[in-house]
Amino acid sequence: MGxxxxxxxxREFDEKLTEQLFKQKEEWNRQKKLVEKSLEPSAEVLYELKVAEAKYFFYLREAKQRNLKISRWK
Known part of the structure; x- marks a missing residue:
């Protein structure tokens, strides 16, 4: 039973992790585009980019460590 x-x-945790991974990837890409379009990005925008990148790679490492099979890579 256990x-x-x-x-x-x-399985539930893996699904939540997958959702978070894709959400964070979208956020990171959004931040990258914002920095690319900026003439002089402020320190705050650059900080947000680094935070989004760090979160994305954290989720990615966790997914790899758990051997997740992600079928819908974007």
Whole structure:
């Protein structure tokens, strides 16, 4: 019984992780485009870009560590 519960929890967490990974990738790309279009990006915008990048790579590392099979790479 405990094994089935663990498998269900893992699947739910993996789905949430996948959603967060794609959301963060979109946010990172949005921040990159903003910096590219700016003539002189402010320090705050550059900071937001670094934060978005760090979050995305954190989620990506976590997905790789959990051996997630992501079928909908964008």
């Amino acid at each position: 094994f089935l519960r663990k498998k269900t929890l893992r």
